[in-house]
Amino acid sequence: MVANQSSKRTIKIGLLGFGVVGQGVWKHLTADRSALEQRLGVKLELARAAVSDLSKKRDVRVAKSKLTDDPQTIVDDPSIDIVCELIGGTKLARKLTLDALKAGKIVVSANKALICDYGEEIFACARKHGTHYFFEASVAGGIPIIKTLREGLVANRFPLIYGILNGTSNYILTRMEREGLSFEDIVGDARALGYVEADESLDLDGWDAAHKAVILAYLAHGRWVKLKDMLVEGIRDITQHDITYARELGYKIKLLAVITRDFDSNRLSVRLHPALIPAREMMASVDEVFNGISLTGDVVGTTLLVGRGAGQDATASAVISDIADAVHALLGAPAPIICEEDAEVYADLGAGVELASPSDIHASYYLRLRVKDQPGVLAKITEVLSEQGVSIASMIQHEELSSRSATLLFTTHESNEHVMGETLKRLKKLKTVIDAPFLLRIFES
Ligand code: HSE
Numbered sequence: 001m002v003a004n005q006s007s008k009r010t011i012k013i014g015l016l017g018f019g020v021v022g023q024g025v026w027k028h029l030t031a032d033r034s035a036l037e038q039r040l041g042v043k044l045e046l047a048r049a050a051v052s053d054l055s056k057k058r059d060v061r062v063a064k065s066k067l068t069d070d071p072q073t074i075v076d077d078p079s080i081d082i083v084c085e086l087i088g089g090t091k092l093a094r095k096l097t098l099d100a101l102k103a104g105k106i107v108v109s110a111n112k113a114l115i116c117d118y119g120e121e122i123f124a125c126a127r128k129h130g131t132h133y134f135f136e137a138s139v140a141g142g143i144p145i146i147k148t149l150r151e152g153l154v155a156n157r158f159p160l161i162y163g164i165l166n167g168t169s170n171y172i173l174t175r176m177e178r179e180g181l182s183f184e185d186i187v188g189d190a191r192a193l194g195y196v197e198a199d200e201s202l203d204l205d206g207w208d209a210a211h212k213a214v215i216l217a218y219l220a221h222g223r224w225v226k227l228k229d230m231l232v233e234g235i236r237d238i239t240q241h242d243i244t245y246a247r248e249l250g251y252k253i254k255l256l257a258v259i260t261r262d263f264d265s266n267r268l269s270v271r272l273h274p275a276l277i278p279a280r281e282m283m284a285s286v287d288e289v290f291n292g293i294s295l296t297g298d299v300v301g302t303t304l305l306v307g308r309g310a311g312q313d314a315t316a317s318a319v320i321s322d323i324a325d326a327v328h329a330l331l332g333a334p335a336p337i338i339c340e341e342d343a344e345v346y347a348d349l350g351a352g353v354e355l356a357s358p359s360d361i362h363a364s365y366y367l368r369l370r371v372k373d374q375p376g377v378l379a380k381i382t383e384v385l386s387e388q389g390v391s392i393a394s395m396i397q398h399e400e401l402s403s404r405s406a407t408l409l410f411t412t413h414e415s416n417e418h419v420m421g422e423t424l425k426r427l428k429k430l431k432t433v434i435d436a437p438f439l440l441r442i443f444e445s
Contacts, residue, residue: 011043014080018086021312022086048067050071090113101126115214159263165291169235183238204234231273239438253440257271276441364411366411371433388419
């Protein structure tokens, strides 16, 4: 039965944080409100938004009376039903989130760092207080990956999930690939376009995508993985040598999250690093600021989701989908099929799972060395590789006559992290090796 206009319940929404995403949510909830109200059978009221600076000029027009610089007043307002935490960071965000959940409000969040570090505590708090914490916008922006894992692919176990989870690094790698420019050349443009997070390390050293990988690993495997137990590498050291040689060999370089679970040994591996992937793979065509996630389920086979992983509108789309779920829950609908507050469901998913050490990774490798261009140098290097049991699959040398140096680029047959780590240590000690050797993994799904 559709409620008539006057009998519809009014759901009040408060926003904590009014930056790019917060303003996007406000803008779309204002512009599309009647359509959403029609679909959800309620009236929606944007009650208030907490900002850091009341005097700041904003693109989205909001009555002054709707803004506050004290986010706690939103959390403490008993008339507000749904709180959207969009301030980022972990300290204040954690306090406000827990306070809102304790007050019985539903919290919607885009905060991957918070979930990665405090997800267990937050889910337990939501459960204890009979409410919900929704976080579709925390991973891959507008791609509905959380709902896909939790609902659409509920029939599956996932031996492999991998993908591109950071739009900024994908933008930089794409432009390096297309324009032949260096990382330093492109990162300046990415900054100017506002793509790089204020804490640049999140995008450039892989931490943002690692946070997202931790969340996906929990949803798929019921196990929280600590960042300190993961291999996490970013894109800063990638050069045109790497991109060009990868292309010659039929690969593209992408920053990949890789989550594997071997259901026989019950070992889970979660890692984040740049990798050479075959150019023929659809994932290799996920360029610019787009994200892509490939899920291999034991029932469905492989499914690839591609879309905008960041940006105002895509992220607002995900936040609003969580607001819609929150409205349903407030109207008494049962919780989602699998709900993160259901600790038992996740304990069951993760039963007996052991975390693989990064040193257990097996792969073929790409190796770059800058060496003195002298007789016997190549022989010495191949001797080290041979003694370490590393089999060379291909090799190319680029001479730099002006500096009497050469760049050697190798790919190897399958080896492992331990062997390659030892190999790098030995190569580094050679007097003829000029810069630190650089290693990338080759990922064939
Ligand atoms: N810095 C992130 C990215 C924003 O580039 O993907 C979305 O999490």
